[in-house]
Amino acid sequence: MIIAQTEAGRVAHLISESTRLLLSLYPEESNHFVDAEDLNEPGNLLLAAHEGNTIVGCVGYVDTGDCIEIKRLFVDPLFRGKGIARALMADLEARAIHAGHRIARLETGIHQPESLALYEALGYQIRGPFGDYVDDPLSIFMEKHLT
Numbered sequence: 001m002i003i004a005q006t007e008a009g010r011v012a013h014l015i016s017e018s019t020r021l022l023l024s025l026y027p028e029e030s031n032h033f034v035d036a037e038d039l040n041e042p043g044n045l046l047l048a049a050h051e052g053n054t055i056v057g058c059v060g061y062v063d064t065g066d067c068i069e070i071k072r073l074f075v076d077p078l079f080r081g082k083g084i085a086r087a088l089m090a091d092l093e094a095r096a097i098h099a100g101h102r103i104a105r106l107e108t109g110i111h112q113p114e115s116l117a118l119y120e121a122l123g124y125q126i127r128g129p130f131g132d133y134v135d136d137p138l139s140i141f142m143e144k145h146l147t
Helices: 008-025 084-098 115-119
Strands: 002-005 044-051 054-063 068-075 103-109 126-128 139-145
Touching: 002 068, 002 084, 008 044, 008 054, 008 068, 044 068, 044 084, 068 084, 084 115, 103 115
Parallel strands: 068 103
Antiparallel strands: 002 044, 044 054, 054 068, 103 139, 126 139
């Protein structure tokens, strides 16, 4: 597997599948989407995981000034269970540290136990809402100090 920075169009199929999944799990007001194009803006990051010539996963971050916010972690269901999400997160965190970031935050939902288990295993801890988020019983907010 290879992980590399990518352009938004190359992961459009994964972003669309992620959006469909999240809309099936949560009402529209509880979804906080960022377009892949936004993750290609200066200071932000968009990564893709490749298996051969197939893009099988993606993740990105938005530089919010005081931290990064992780967005759009998604692995094609056919490729899950192979450590791709963990590898994407490790690469993203390493690049964030290299760029000078020390805090990573994220928002995820209560109906995503696999995501929650991954984030907890990676050292993310539950915290309150941050940025423009408001308290939402369907959301879980997490943070990790990057070292």
